[in-house]
Amino acid sequence: xxxxxxxxxxxxxxxxxxxxxxxxxxxxxxxxxxxxxxxxxxxxxxxxxxxxxxxxxxxxxxxxxxxxxxxxxxxxxxxxxxxxxxxxxxxxxxxxxxxxxxxxxxxxxxxxxxxxxxxxxxxxxxxxxxxxxxxxxxxxxxxxxxxxxxxxxxxxxxxxxx
Numbered sequence: 001x002x003x004x005x006x007x008x009x010x011x012x013x014x015x016x017x018x019x020x021x022x023x024x025x026x027x028x029x030x031x032x033x034x035x036x037x038x039x040x041x042x043x044x045x046x047x048x049x050x051x052x053x054x055x056x057x058x059x060x061x062x063x064x065x066x067x068x069x070x071x072x073x074x075x076x077x078x079x080x081x082x083x084x085x086x087x088x089x090x091x092x093x094x095x096x097x098x099x100x101x102x103x104x105x106x107x108x109x110x111x112x113x114x115x116x117x118x119x120x121x122x123x124x125x126x127x128x129x130x131x132x133x134x135x136x137x138x139x140x141x142x143x144x145x146x147x148x149x150x151x152x153x154x155x156x157x158x159x160x161x162x
Contacts (some may be wrong), residue, residue, distance in 0.1 A: 059146040059155060064139055067155075069124045070132075072104070072118040085109065088124060088132070104132070112150055113137035127154035 072089035085106045110117045111134045118124065123135040128147050128152075141149055146156045 036054070058144045059075045059142040062158060064142060067138075068125060069135065072102070072109075072120065072122045072124055074120045075103075086118065086120075089127075091123070094162065107133065111137055113141060127153065128155055157159065 009108075042125050069091040071091055072086050073089055074086045086104045086109055088102045088104055090101060104118075112131070113133055114137050116134070118134070124132050125135045125138045127138070127148050129151050131148050131150050131153075133149075142155065147154050
């Protein structure tokens with residue numbers, strides 16, 4: 001083989017390696033971009049799946065039946081007619097037990113879920129943490145998430161908070 005022919009063969013190989021390096025660099029860059037876009041698009045789905053698997057579950061009907069139920073009764077206050085103080089009268093549950101009657105302070109006479117004041121005759125539920133809510137509001141909440149919306153007390157697991 002002549003020297004010129006050997007020089008031509010030797011000088012051809014570096015171009016091949018350079019072309020391969022450029023192709024590989026572009027391939028890695030495109031792959032990294034695709035992975036980044038896929039993570040950005042799929043991350044909310046991944047988080048939702050992990051949240052569902054983590055055990056965030058709502059309360060069952062049996063758990064909800066055990067909550068004490070009360071009727072709200074307005075108390076007349078001649079000194080301050082605009083103040084919405086009241087008392088909670090227990091409603092008999094299916095188990096036959098009654099809670100005790102409780103006085104409700106004016107600042108507590110509002111549902112923290114719907115932000116509406118309690119009307120005369122409204123049904124209320126008391127959670128084990130002693131927070132009160134409209135029966136319809138808290139039942140909807142507890143079916144999705146078994147924790148108190150104010151203090152995060154878990155009604156299924158007792159003192160364990162999430």
